[in-house]
Amino acid sequence: MTLDYLIIGAGPAGLQLAALLERDGREHLVLEAGSAPGTFFSRYPRHRQLISINKIWTGSDDPEFNLRSDWNSLLTDDPALLFGNFSRRYFPDADDMVRYLAAFAEGRRVRYDTRVTRIARDGDLFRVETGDDTLTARRVVVATGVSQLYVPPIEGVDLAERYDTVSVDPDDFTNQRVLIIGKGNSAFETADALVGTAAVIHVAGPHSIRLAWQTHYVGHLRAVNNNFLDTYQLKSQNAVLDGTVERIARRDDGGYRIDFRYARTRESIRQIDYDRVILCTGFRFDAGIFDPSARPDLVINDRFPEQTSSFESVNVPGLYFAGTLTQQRDFKRSTNGFIHGFRYGVRALHRILAARHHGTPWPSTTLDATPEAITEAIIARINRTSALWQQFGVLGDVVVVSGGTARYHEEVPVAYLHDGGLGPEPFALVTTLEYGPDHDQVDPFDITVPRIAENDAAHAHDASYLHPVVRVHRGGRVVATHHLAENLENDWNIPGVHQQPLALFLKGVLAEAGDVPSDAG
16 A cells, blocks of 8 residues: 555654644554654653743633744644643643643554654655565655754764763762753753752853844743853853864863863863763754665755755655754744744645645635735734744745735745745735844843834834734735834734735735726725
């Protein structure tokens, strides 16, 4: 039997896609190496607190709006399968996610304890080998996540302990000097756990720390993990070192000496001694299961498979990716690396597959092609959509206008539209939610810096905070842009500030294109 879809990995992305394929009656199977779904979350994060928020109360009973503050639920019509039923904590325990995924996986077509050993391409089909079986599929979707620790090219790096195996008992580090290599959340999660027992903790890396509250990228250092910074700046024997570790060597007394090159001093190399060295440098994709006939090209230090705007391998047709692997498309800019982002990417992938392989066009609704009707539809969506909110600048609502008819398509990857996903060069109005271009250079708490006022429609194009942007695409390029004024509570529903300026903009655009019906003025 040849499957339409073989999904590798029963984590959040694999389960989300399986649920959508099952709903549509597509032949599919999920293969999972572990004995239960969500194997990654049974080990990570090591100190067991998730950094994905679980905000139960929003003041709204709109389930779509509430997903803006629910970063853990998969997309479902079953209210029993919302994550809030499994934990009430704002930052949940990782074991809560394991329980949630087990419930979501119940009844799905998942084969557990099945490790894929080889994926090969044979003509138009894939042959996927497991320990004692070979499966055939027309398309393979890899949703394994970044399961391998990324090991940087440091001389003597094998002497370091690793984030995935190092002890999580703080007492094991009592009165020791500890070097943590890496400046991301796993590094600071580890450092925070040791501040009560270690004598000295240094956190080192070649790049400046990026704080998520400033960059708006949730993978940068989160406040819940940055207590360590206080212990550095308030002189508690800890420090953040800016530069590169060039060599790790074992000392005769059993400790370690590292050669460190500072980024900001004239001193070329300094040698510093430690009792422990821990590697917390992030994760990468494991491409070891691929036969040369199906091996995808890799990018970003070989950490991710390179993908088209359809989440397909650039060099292996029919090989798709889902989940955190798709962050290659928006690396360190948006949210495809996290559940609250890639759940929408998975839904977009499902729609792309349906259009490409099953003749099902992207879902859409018909509107009157008038400035007023289109304005009303856009305003209604941006005040409740979770997809555009979470996948800012990546997903857009697309209104295609042709011959006096308008069709509204929700949650289209903007790059997919650019590549002709909805047809060749449509005349389209594309709405996204975006931060300003220099948003990550502004300290949002510095009140001495002049800023655009809230609800300032005349200067909305200079806004740095999240706000709606409507672009006109014609002939394959953007020909006009309109920014809606930012609002403190993200309420873009003030007539004279939001609706009327947008309607006036659309009236001019549609008139110029010759697509305003005669009765619309």
